[in-house]
Amino acid sequence: MARSTTKELTSGSPMKLILGFAVPLLFGMLFQQFYSLMDTIIVGRYLGVTALAAVGATGSINFLIIGFCQGICNGFGLPVAQRFGARDYDGVRKYVGNSAILSVLIGGVLTALTVIFCRQILVLMQTPSDIIDLSYNYIVVIFAGIPATILYNILSSYLRSLGDSITPVIFLIVAAVLNIGLDLFFIICLHWGVFGAAFATVLSQAVSGVLCLFVIIRKFDILHLKRSDWVLDASYVRNLLIMGLPMGLQYSITAIGSVILQTAVNTLGSGAVAAMTAGSRISMFMVCPFDALGSTMATYGGQNVGAGKYDRLASGMKSAIILAAVYSAAILVVIIFLARPLIYLFIAPSDSANITQVVAQARQFLITNTCFYMLLSLVNIVRFLIQGMGFSGFAVFAGVFEMIARALIGLIFVPIFGFTAACFASPLAWLFADCFLLPAFFHCRKKLMRRVCQ
Secondary structure, eight states, X not given: OOSSOOOOOSSXXXXXXXXXXXXXXXXXXXXXXXXXXXXXXXXXXXXXXXXXXXXXXXXXXXXXXXXXXXHHHHHHHHHHHHHHHTTOXXXXXXXXXXXXXXXXXXXXXHHHHHHHTHHHHHHHTTOOTTTHHHHHHHHHHHHHTHHHHHHHHHHHHHHHHTTOOSHHHHHHHHHHHHHHHHHHIIIIISOOHHHHHHHHHHHHHHHHXXXXXXXHHHHOGGGOOOGGGGSOOHHHHHHHHHHHHHHHHHHHHHHHHHHHHHHHHHTTOHHHHHHHHHHHHHHHHHTHHHHHHHHHHHHHHHHHHXXXXXXXXXXXXXXXXXXXXXXXXXXXXXXXXXXXXHHHTTOOGGGHHHHHHHHHHHHHHHHHHHTTHHHHHHHHHHHHHHHHTTOTHHHHHHHXXXXXXXXXXXIIIHHHHTHHHXXXXXXXXXXXXXXXXXXXXXXXXXXXXXXXXX
């Protein structure tokens, strides 16, 4: 067994277990979003609204590619969680070895393709001509850093699968502090502009990944692999792809809708892009509790299914929903009163010509989304729980519903109603996904219960 702390979620109060597991994850995600937020604040304050819009214009394609990487890494961790829940430690190591090889192969292909076709992608997205060069300088560095993204995400998924949600958090905190420092150094001292912001992000993530690897080598005997564990096995590879590809595609399919929406917003001008960027960055920070609950429910579902404790799935989902409802109500009150001061963090005083419209649109976007956060919480909780239960394919269908909703808004309603329509794209996407996911959960649980009867 491991010399470091693992945690089983298969016995005890679901509410206490979920809360205890999610809180460390939440701190990690907060810090992850914090340094993303600081990236944007530093860019907006020191480089101006044009640079802010340039970074924001890459947000959807960034989410499509990096989200795929994160999703597939999280998916690769699910069989590890299931084998750990079943106390099959040889199976744990075999899955880790096979998933590590697959991660290297996938990361190499994605890095090459995205770097080569980066500018063509931005042109297809109708990126405004006054920001396309800056957008390229930013996103090409992020794409070149895909191996660093995969390194951290695959290693942290292994740790979470064993019940350790604390170690990845510690290293995210280190990365957050390092990223902010490098941002200031590269942008203010070296005058590297948006390139410096992107390079700081990649370098910081690489450091957090190396630190995770160091801890695994030093403290987790259960993850010390034998030579045979590094040999690709067709059955293990198949199971990993069945789990990982749907989770990666879930992000990517969802992001296709976001790309269509971003393309539509791009036609409204760089001011609208900057407003959406500021509002989105704040929103991403505020929804971290939902992301933490989602990751928790994936591990919770995986371990309990591995242990054959199917009766705990519904009670765990109920506990997570209660926690999400309390937070959703509280954060809505906060945003109503603090939206404007938060938005001003992103705007440099020298941009007075555009400041009124940018702030008004960003506030509209932020408050509209916050009103529907409960819908988002259900998406995360139910989708990740279903994935942990072993039905990752359903996540792809949920992503399709989200894509359809955002595409409808981008293609039909933004040209008619402008920025206001864009504000309702995510709420509509969450609603579409929930209408599919809730019935899907009960269907999946019913299928698992039949296995017990048989």
